[in-house]
Amino acid sequence: MSTLLSDGGAVLTRQLQKARHAPALLVLTQTMPITMLLFFGYVFGSALAMPGAEYREFLVPGLLAATAAGGLMTGMFTAAQDAHRGVTDRFRTLPMSRAAVPLGQTAADLLTTAAGTVPLMLVGLAMGWRVESGWAGALGAFGVLLLFRFAMAWVGTYLGLISASEEAAGQLGSATFVLPLLSSAYLPTAGMPSWLRAVAEWNPISAVATAVRELCGNAGAEAAAxxxxxxxxxxxxxxxxxxxxxxxxxxxxxxxxxxGRG
Known part of the structure; x- marks a missing residue:
């Protein structure tokens, strides 16, 4: 276990340094949710049955859940990039735990996500979102988000390792953008057709979004009959x-x- 943690820590440090020297992807993944929050909150919100302020209270937890689900895309891209550029093969030749590399990669993603969630929350607060349940609820919601992000990063890591090429992983990762649309991240499921409602309610993103709303005491936390x-x-x-x-x-x-890839 100590070997796993020390080796994983070394990979974690490498991933953070890599992100620091190539911040474009990090900036893109962190600013996109804020852009979507402003767009959905002020453009779509006025066209929905929910009043604008109430919809923004519903929307912020949904976007936080969608951001957590983004670990699928970043995990896939990171693993595929290292695998197809020979970095993974060099790691494999070293006397280190076999779980250390994916652990370090997913842990680095978790840390950058935890830091990047703060600006999204601040913008949400400026738009009228509030945590009505106090610090205990806020910490519980944050824990749920980070646990889900960690799990999705492992899913993405596996898919990246089995990808046919770096480009294929990028294309598949981009396609995961549709997953939050098939959930209750942006809209309640009550008004959906029955088949689509079933898909949305079994989507893990829906459970996470609703859990964050419930823990924060926000609108839309009540499940439909x-x-x-x-x-x-x-x-x-x-x-x-x-x-x-x-x-x-x-x-x-x-x-x-x-x-390996053989």
Whole structure:
């Protein structure tokens, strides 16, 4: 365990230094949610049944959940870039734990996400979003978001390691943009057609978004009648989704890293 942590820490430091010297992707991924918050909050909000302020209170947790889900894209891109540029092969020749490299990569993503979430929250506060449940609720919501981001980063790491090329990983990562649209991140599920509502309520992003709303005491935290289990129990559902993804993709990514691309 000590070897894993020390080796993972070395990879973590390498990833943070890499991000510092190439900040373009980091800036893009952190500014996009703010742009979407301003656009959805002030453009779409006026066209919805919810009043503008109430919709922005609904929207901010949804965008936080969508940002957490972005670990799928960044994990995929990072792993594919290292794998197809020979960095992963060089790591594999070193006397280090096989889980250290994916652990360091996902931990670095988690730290940058934690820091990058702060500007989004500040803009949300300026637009009228409030945490009505106090510090305990805010910390619980932040924990749910980080756990889900960590799980999605492991999913992305595995997909990046099995990708056919760096370009293919980038294209697939860009396609994941649609996932929050098929959830309750931006709109309540109550008005959706029955088949689409079922898809949205079983989408892990919906559970996380609703859990953040519930923990923060925001609008839209109440599940509609007949909602699927993750939507009816969002906190438990989001934790269950995250743990299930970790149980599946941590060993898959570790074994794939150890085996290589052959």
């Amino acid at each position: 007949g909602a699927a289990w993750p939507a009816a129990h969002p906190v438990a559902g989001s934790v269950a989704w995250s743990l299930a993804l970790l149980l599946v993709f941590v060993p898959l990514a570790t074994r794939r890293f150890a085996r």
